[in-house]
Every structure is written in C-alpha cells, then in structure tokens.
Amino acid sequence: MRASELLTVTDSGLYCPPGGFYIDPDRPVDRALVTHGHADHARSGHAHVMATQQTLDIMKIRYGAGFAGAEQAASYGNDLNVGGVHVKFVPAGHILGAAQIVLEFEGVRIVVSGDYKRAPDPTCEPFEPVPCDIFITEATFGLPVFSHPPVVEEIGKLTTSVTDFPERTHVIGAYSLGKAQRLIALLRDNGHDAPIFVHGALERLNAYYVSQGIELGDIRLVANSSAEEMRGAVVIAPPSALGDRWMRRFDDPLPGFASGWMQIRARRRQRGVELPLTLSDHIDWPDLTATISEIGPGEVWVTHGREEATVRWCELNGIKAQPLSLLGFEDEAE
Amino acid sequence: MTRLDADTGAMPSGSLKAFAELLDRLVLTPSRNGKLRLIATYLADTPDPDRGIALAILAGELSLKAVKANLFRTLAEEHIDPILFRLSYDYVGDLAETVSLVWPQKADNAGSLGLADCVARLEALTRAEAPAVVADLLDRLNPAGRWALIKLATGGLRIGISARLTKQALALYGGKDVAEIEELWHGLKIPYGDLFAWLEGGEKPKNTIIAGFSPVMLSHPLDAALLSNLDLRDYQAEWKWDGIRVQAVGQQGVARLYSRSGEDISGAFPDVVEAIDFDAVIDGELLARVPKTGRTGTFSDLQQRLNRKTVSSTLLAKYPVMVRAYDLLRLDGEDLRERPLSERRERLDTFIANLDSDRFDISPALEIPDAAALSALRANPPEPPIEGVMLKRRDAPYVAGRPKGQWWKWKRDPFNVDAVLMYAQRGHGKRSGIYSDFTFGVWQDGETGLQLVPVGKAYFGFTDAELAELDRFVRNNTVERYGPVRSVRAEPQHGLVLEIAFEGLNRSKRHRSGVAMRFPRISRIRWDKKPIEADRIGALEILLD
Ligand SMILES: [Zn+2]
Ligand SMILES: [Zn+2]
Numbered sequence: 044m045r046a047s048e049l050l051t052v053t054d055s056g057l058y059c060p061p062g063g064f065y066i067d068p069d070r071p072v073d074r075a076l077v078t079h080g081h082a083d084h085a086r087s088g089h090a091h092v093m094a095t096q097q098t099l100d101i102m103k104i105r106y107g108a109g110f111a112g113a114e115q116a117a118s119y120g121n122d123l124n125v126g127g128v129h130v131k132f133v134p135a136g137h138i139l140g141a142a143q144i145v146l147e148f149e150g151v152r153i154v155v156s157g158d159y160k161r162a163p164d165p166t167c168e169p170f171e172p173v174p175c176d177i178f179i180t181e182a183t184f185g186l187p188v189f190s191h192p193p194v195v196e197e198i199g200k201l202t203t204s205v206t207d208f209p210e211r212t213h214v215i216g217a218y219s220l221g222k223a224q225r226l227i228a229l230l231r232d233n234g235h236d237a238p239i240f241v242h243g244a245l246e247r248l249n250a251y252y253v254s255q256g257i258e259l260g261d262i263r264l265v266a267n268s269s270a271e272e273m274r275g276a277v278v279i280a281p282p283s284a285l286g287d288r289w290m291r292r293f294d295d296p297l298p299g300f301a302s303g304w305m306q307i308r309a310r311r312r313q314r315g316v317e318l319p320l321t322l323s324d325h326i327d328w329p330d331l332t333a334t335i336s337e338i339g340p341g342e343v344w345v346t347h348g349r350e351e352a353t354v355r356w357c358e359l360n361g362i363k364a365q366p367l368s369l370l371g372f373e374d375e376a377e
Numbered sequence: 378m379t380r381l382d383a384d385t386g387a388m389p390s391g392s393l394k395a396f397a398e399l400l401d402r403l404v405l406t407p408s409r410n411g412k413l414r415l416i417a418t419y420l421a422d423t424p425d426p427d428r429g430i431a432l433a434i435l436a437g438e439l440s441l442k443a444v445k446a447n448l449f450r451t452l453a454e455e456h457i458d459p460i461l462f463r464l465s466y467d468y469v470g471d472l473a474e475t476v477s478l479v480w481p482q483k484a485d486n487a488g489s490l491g492l493a494d495c496v497a498r499l500e501a502l503t504r505a506e507a508p509a510v511v512a513d514l515l516d517r518l519n520p521a522g523r524w525a526l527i528k529l530a531t532g533g534l535r536i537g538i539s540a541r542l543t544k545q546a547l548a549l550y551g552g553k554d555v556a557e558i559e560e561l562w563h564g565l566k567i568p569y570g571d572l573f574a575w576l577e578g579g580e581k582p583k584n585t586i587i588a589g590f591s592p593v594m595l596s597h598p599l600d601a602a603l604l605s606n607l608d609l610r611d612y613q614a615e616w617k618w619d620g621i622r623v624q625a626v627g628q629q630g631v632a633r634l635y636s637r638s639g640e641d642i643s644g645a646f647p648d649v650v651e652a653i654d655f656d657a658v659i660d661g662e663l664l665a666r667v668p669k670t671g672r673t674g675t676f677s678d679l680q681q682r683l684n685r686k687t688v689s690s691t692l693l694a695k696y697p698v699m700v701r702a703y704d705l706l707r708l709d710g711e712d713l714r715e716r717p718l719s720e721r722r723e724r725l726d727t728f729i730a731n732l733d734s735d736r737f738d739i740s741p742a743l744e745i746p747d748a749a750a751l752s753a754l755r756a757n758p759p760e761p762p763i764e765g766v767m768l769k770r771r772d773a774p775y776v777a778g779r780p781k782g783q784w785w786k787w788k789r790d791p792f793n794v795d796a797v798l799m800y801a802q803r804g805h806g807k808r809s810g811i812y813s814d815f816t817f818g819v820w821q822d823g824e825t826g827l828q829l830v831p832v833g834k835a836y837f838g839f840t841d842a843e844l845a846e847l848d849r850f851v852r853n854n855t856v857e858r859y860g861p862v863r864s865v866r867a868e869p870q871h872g873l874v875l876e877i878a879f880e881g882l883n884r885s886k887r888h889r890s891g892v893a894m895r896f897p898r899i900s901r902i903r904w905d906k907k908p909i910e911a912d913r914i915g916a917l918e919i920l921l922d
Binding site for chain 1: 458
C-alpha cells in the first residue's frame with residue numbers, strides 16, 4: 044500500500060479511501076474524524092463524527108445538540124477500527140480534547156497532527172510523539188523567526204504590568220477556545236489569585252473547562268461587573284471585542300493580545316495593542332524541527348501555514364517532504 | 378502541574394533585554410503619562426550604570442555607529458541556510474528583527490548581558506574584531522536583547538520620545554521640578570551617577586557648566602473676563618510673537634542657543650550663535666527675517682530652518698533668522714532673575730541697542746491705556762508673525778515654570794474653516810474602540826471636477842456626547858476600512874461638515890494640499906450643512922501670505 048493511497052487530498056480535505064472517512068473536512072461529509080474543536084477543523088453538518096469526548100462536547104457547545112447525525116467518542120490511546128483502517132487518537136497538546144489521529148493500514152502508518160504544540164499548557168494533555176512513516180504537520184509558525192519565548196516570561200509581562208499600572212484595566216484579547224482558558228490557568232499557576240473578568244463569549248467554554256477539572260479560580264462576567272470593580276484587573280475577551288464599542292465600558296483600558304503573532308513587531312502595531320503577549324497554541328520553529336527529528340518519519344507532509352520553509356528544512360536534513368495545499372484553515376486569531 | 382515561579386519571569390535588572398522591553402512598551406504606549414511611568418519604573422528597577430546608559434540613549438545623548446548592518450546578515454547566514462533566511466526576512470521585513478529572531482538561542486545565559494557592558498564593548502570595537510565580538514554578544518542575549526543590540530550597534534535605534542519627556546520622567550522619578558533637571562542637564566555626564574543619587578535623596582549636583590541653560594518663565598492664558606480683573610497699570614504689554622522661544626547664552630567666550638525646554642539647538646542656528654559675542658542670557662523669540670528688508674518673516678519661513686542638526690550656507694542666506702529679545706536673565710556675571718521686570722527691561726533696552734540689529738532686536742513695549750486698547754491691538758496686529766498679546770507684571774521676578782498671576786498670554790481669535798470629514802481612526806486609552814481621530818478636507822479643482830483634499834487632523838474640541846455622535850456617523854457611513862482607519866462618505870450632497878478652528882497655516886510639502894494647520898480642533902459639528910457648502914482650498918491659501 045502506498046501512503047498516497049491511504050490518504051489523499053480532496054476538495055473537502057484529507058480523505059482516507061480504504062476507510063471511507065475524512066479528517067477535519069471543511070464541508071459536510073458522510074463520515075468525519077475530527078482532531079479538535081476549533082472552527083476551521085470541526086464543522087457542523089456531518090452525518091457521522093468521530094472525535095474525543097471533549098471535542099464532541101465542545102462541538103455541541105458551539106453548534107448545538109444537532110451538530111452531527113451521529114457521534115462516536117474515541118478515547119486517547121484506544122485502538123479503533125474504521126472501515127478496516129486501524130485508527131488511534133493521541134494527545135496533541137493543542138487545546139482540551141485535541142488529538143493527533145494515527146492511521147495504520149497494510150503496514151503503513153500516517154500521523155495527522157491536526158494542530159499541536161510542545162509548550163507547557165495546564166489545560167490539556169501533552170503532545171505524544173508517535174513514530175510513523177508519514178508525519179503530517181501544521182506549519183502555522185513554520186519559519187525560523189518564530190521561536191516563542193518561555194510562557195512564564197510572557198505571563199510575567201502581564202502580571203508586572205498589572206502591578207505597574209494598577210489603575211488600568213488590562214483587557215487581553217485571546218482566542219475564546221483554548222487560548223483564553225490556558226491564559227487564565229497560567230495566570231493562576233503564576234500566583235495571580237485576583238478575580239479575572241471575562242467577556243460573555245467565554246462563559247460556556249470556561250464552565251466546560253471547569254467541569255473537566257481545569258481550575259480557573261474566581262471568574263466573573265464583565266457584564267455583571269462595574270468599571271470600578273474591574274479597575275486594575277485582568278479582563279479576557281475574544282480579540283474582535285478589543286476594537287469594538289464593548290471596550291467603552293472600561294476606565295482607561297490597557298489593551299493586550301495573546302497570540303503567537305505578537306512576536307513580530309509589525310504585527311503588534313497592526314493590532315494597536317499596548318501589551319503584546321507571545322502566547323501560542325501552535326508549535327514554533329525550534330519545537331517543530333525538533334519534533335520531526337524526534338519522530339523520524341520517512342516523509343513529512345506540511346499543511347496550513349508557511350509550508351515552504353518547513354519543506355526546505357526537511358530537504359536540508361535529508362527528510363522527504365512535500366506541501367499539502369489544504370484550504371480553509373485560518374489561524375490569524377490564534 | 379508545575380507551579381511557575383514568579384521570579385523566573387522577571388528579567389535581570391540592567392540587562393539589555395530589560396531595556397529592549399522598555400523600548401518595545403514605549404513604542405506601543407500612546408499616552409504621555411503611560412510613557413512617563415514606564416521610564417520612571419525602569420529607572421527605579423535598574424542599577425547604575427546601566428540605567429544611566431539607558432537614560433543617555435533615551436535622551437538622544439548617546440548613539441553608536443560602530444557596525445554596518447550587513448555584518449549582521451553575514452553573521453546570521455553562517456548559522457542559517459540562505460533560503461530560510463530570505464523567507465524569514467521577506468516575512469518580517471526588518472533586517473535587525475530578522476537576525477534577532479533567527480539567531481540560534483544559547484539557552485543558559487541568554488538575557489544576562491548588561492546594557493552598560495554591552496555599550497562599552499561596542500564603543501571599544503575595532504573593525505577587525507567586530508565580527509567575533511558581535512557574535513559573542515548576540516550569543517549572550519535573547520531575541521529582544523539581540524534586536525536592541527543590532528539597532529544600537531548600527532545607529533538605527535528610533536526611540537520616538539523627546540528628550541523633554543525623558544527629563545519629565547526623571548522629575549517624576551525623583552519628585553523634582555523638571556526645571557531643576559533642565560538647568561543641570563548640560564553639565565551632567567553619562568552615566569549620570571550624581572543625578573540619580575540626587576533624585577534618590579542625595580546631594581544636588583553642582584552646576585559647573587559654562588553657558589548653561591536657565592529654565593524659562595511661562596504664562597497663563599487670558600480672556601476678557603480675567604482681563605477685567607487686572608489693573609493694567611501694573612502690567613507691561615508686548616506682542617506675542619509667532620516664532621520659537623529661545624534662550625541665547627554667552628559666557629566666557631562660549632555661545633549657545635537653547636530651546637525653551639533646554640535643548641541645545643546651536644548647531645541649527647550658526648548665524649545667531651556667531652552674533653552671541655557677549656556675556657549675558659537673553660530670553661526671546663527666534664523669528665525668520667526677510668533678507669535685505671529688515672522685516673520679519675512668517676512662521677512658514679522659519680520652518681525652513683527648524684528640525685535640522687546642521688544647516689547649509691544657501692539656506693542660511695535664503696532664510697536668515699534673528700532673536701527678538703524680551704527679557705534679560707544675566708548680564709556680565711550678574712544674575713538679574715530676582716530683579717523686577719521693569720529693571721530687567723531697562724537693562725535689556727540699553728544692552729540690545731549695542732548688538733547687531735540683524736540678529737538681535739527688542740520686542741517693543743506697547744501703549745495700552747485701557748482694556749479696549751489691548752483688545753484692539755490683539756484683533757489687529759501689524760505684522761504677520763504675531764499671534765496675540767502678552768501682559769507681564771512690572772514687579773515680577775523671573776521665576777522658572779508657570780507662577781500664578783505674573784505673565785499672561787492672550788491669543789488672537791483662531792481662524793475658522795468649514796471642512797468635510799474624510800477619514801476616522803480609532804483612539805487609544807480612554808477612547809480605544811471609539812472613532813476619535815478625524816481627518817478632514819476642503820474642496821479643490823481636480824481633473825474630474827471638485828475633489829476633497831485632506832488639510833488636517835483633529836482629535837479634540839468636542840464633548841463626549843458629540844464624540845458619540847461622530848463615532849455613530851463614522852460607523853454608519855463607512856466606505857472602506859484599513860486596519861484601525863475607516864474612510865467615510867464624503868460626497869457633495871452626503872457627508873459631514875466640521876467647523877475647524879486653527880491657529881495658523883504652514884506651507885507643507887508633505888501634505889497633498891500644500892498646507893498644514895497648526896493646532897486644528899473641531900469647533901462645531903455642522904449637521905446643518907451639506908459638504909458642497911464647505912470651503913475651497915483658496916480660503917486657506919490666502920492665509921499663507
Ligand atoms: Zn486549532
Ligand atoms: Zn488549525
């Protein structure tokens with residue numbers, strides 16, 4: 044069996060012909076395996092969805108109970124059989140419930156990483172490297188310039204600013220699924236015990252994370268709080284809220300943004316933020332190249348992001364590589 | 378789950394990295410107050426001599442041009458594949474930033490290199506050893522530190538804050554008056570150990586400088602109501618000149634020209650400095666002079682000479698400048714600042730009479746029998762470079778800062794023009810999320826008939842309620858968005874007319890309209906007018922001459 048027969052690129056996304064299923068398809072299909080709950084990977088309207096229980100729960104929260112015709116939960120590490128293809132879900136370290144999907148058929152093993160990272164994240168299981176013939180990696184930050192600083196330094200920037208500007212409300216834009224909860228959990232780990240205020244868009248996802256045993260501490264809704272109470276506090280909101288009328292409720296807000304893109308100065312200026320925090324749920328360049336070396340795949344396929352540099356690095360290191368032009372993945376807000 | 382130690386998140390004090398982070402925050406912090414606080418906090422947290430070096434860099438007193446930018450590219454390409462480097466550079470768009478990010482991280486000691494240490498090594502650099510030393514420095518830094526190092530070493534560091542702001546941050550840090558710092562400034566030496574010692578409660582450094590700066594006396598704004606409470610017999614009246622406030626200082630053969638904040642601007646005005654052949658301190662206004670006529674020129678003429686470090690002989694001949702004196706602070710070693718204005722003025726009259734009249738003349742005292750006479754003078758000034766009248770108490774000593782009830786300024790009424798709103802930008806701080814910066818234009822004959830040409834930008838002059846209305850108008854009439862900026866409908870029959878008040882006009886090559894407004898603000902929102910009723914560019918052009 045050739046790898047390209049086990050997994051091909053179609054208009055709807057990655058397709059496994061022998062198993063008859065898609066992985067993270069971007070339009071409704073009969074049978075979909077979904078790596079994680081982000082909207083560019085998990086779409087509603089499939090007839091049958093297989094994902095981790097947490098990913099299924101997140102899809103239900105975001106799309107409503109009827110998000111799929113039928114659902115089937117896959118536990119991390121369990122051996123499954125889908126249409127004759129051996130399938131396993133393995134932690135990806137990206138967000139709560141995120142998985143790499145391992146496919147094995149007639150002696151060929153492919154790992155579809157979905158989105159993943161190796162940096163510390165108290166809100167999800169860490170990435171597990173799986174040896175394979177083909178490793179399909181994302182390359183959102185696939186350029187040598189993306190070497191994300193230690194998480195503790197970035198959290199330190201936020202807590203230091205809160206100390207230095209105690210009269211300003213620190214409003215931090217963070218992607219509402221994953222990044223927001225990770226930021227809160229990291230703040231808590233760093234000893235920040237004060238109430239953290241959140242935008243209404245985060246309420247249900249936060250509650251779900253807490254139900255899954257992720258401690259977020261004293262979380263309050265911005266809508267139920269006065270400007271006075273929120274002075275000097277950390278507020279977390281979806282990035283889009285920062286440029287919105289919604290900001291007017293705060294006295295002298297100090298806008299920040301938690302994103303892997305904040306490493307690049309021009310990007311900070313574009314966003315108009317005062318406090319950029321380089322905090323990414325995607326793998327950075329040093330970890331990406333180290334992970335490929337660690338797994339030692341026969342071949343690397345590169346999806347969304349900066350495929351060119353990653354492919355070049357593989358070539359320089361004697362690893363066969365090719366870009367997979369998959370459309371529809373957007374990680375601008377990451 | 379591991380507990381993160383708060384201490385490991387803090388940066389080592391005095392490091393180049395901490396300085397780089399300060400620079401990054403300053404760039405992104407729009408409010409003046411915020412910038413002051415950031416600098417003051419940095420100074421408090423950073424040991425000597427690193428903070429002194431930082432201060433010198435911030436105040437523009439220290440710049441290195443030790444290394445060519447290309448060296449960094451060459452060094453980087455020894456560590457990284459050229460194609461990967463090109464892809465990175467294409468994405469980032471800035472060489473220093475690209476090199477700082479792709480440089481291989483040596484994990485153990487990154488971030489520990491001190492700022493003073495680093496600058497000392499760069500200053501001592503010879504060409505031959507540059508590559509090895511620079512590579513070693515890069516190895517000992519993190520990306521933010523490497524970026525600052527490259528910018529510093531190549532002389533490409535743009536701080537974007539004024540020397541004055543830096544001095545204000547020092548004043549804030551030490552709880553001192555900024556005037557005291559300005560007076561000392563030119564006598565201080567990098568890394569300013571004695572200055573910091575004083576700011577932290579120690580002894581004040583002695584002012585040993587020759588031809589130093591004396592902090593200036595400033596005025597309060599006046600209006601008709603306040604005027605009615607003044608007894609005009611106690612006051613001397615003068616024109617308020619529309620030039621640049623300067624201080625001409627001569628002492629022991631040293632001549633200097635300072636701006637009102639104490640910046641040494643001698644380099645830009647050699648024609649004036651050459652004429653300072655006296656031992657005195659003159660407070661006055663720098664004005665343009667029309668060659669061969671003896672008349673003073675407009676602020677536009679003066680602008681040709683501003684913001685230059687050096688000046689060509691052609692420019693000197695074409696746009697000569699002079700000082701119109703209004704006060705005398707020191708004469709032949711005698712400090713006159715404690716004396717009343719009436720006495721200083723008498724001494725000034727005699728003194729100026731003996732100077733080269735092409736370079737120094739006197740701002741005449743005006744006859745004002747009553748308030749009506751003052752109003753009349755204010756409304757009809759005789760020469761263009763006048764922006765109002767001044768009243769100064771005859772018995773007032775010369776006091777640095779803005780003492781109450783001593784000096785008054787009464788500016789002439791602003792000019793007005795009806796303009797059309799063209800673009801709006803979201804504000805910062807309290808106004809973040811609100812469209813609060815407005816670009817407006819007036820009509821000009823173009824190839825396709827009447828076109829709007831932008832003439833200025835205003836971000837104040839309106840109440841909070843009006844701001845809310847403006848914001849609503851922008852959101853409901855958006856044509857296009859570019860990041861934080863929106864263009865709005867501005868058509869002859871549909872759009873918003875703003876009455877703009879401004880203090881004057883300058884010619885400007887940077888603006889498409891050829892004019893730039895001084896201190897424009899929105900004086901009224903003309904919901905009642907259609908854009909076609911707004912002014913033409915001609916209404917502004919006549920004000921230029
Ligand atoms: Zn994702
Ligand atoms: Zn993704």
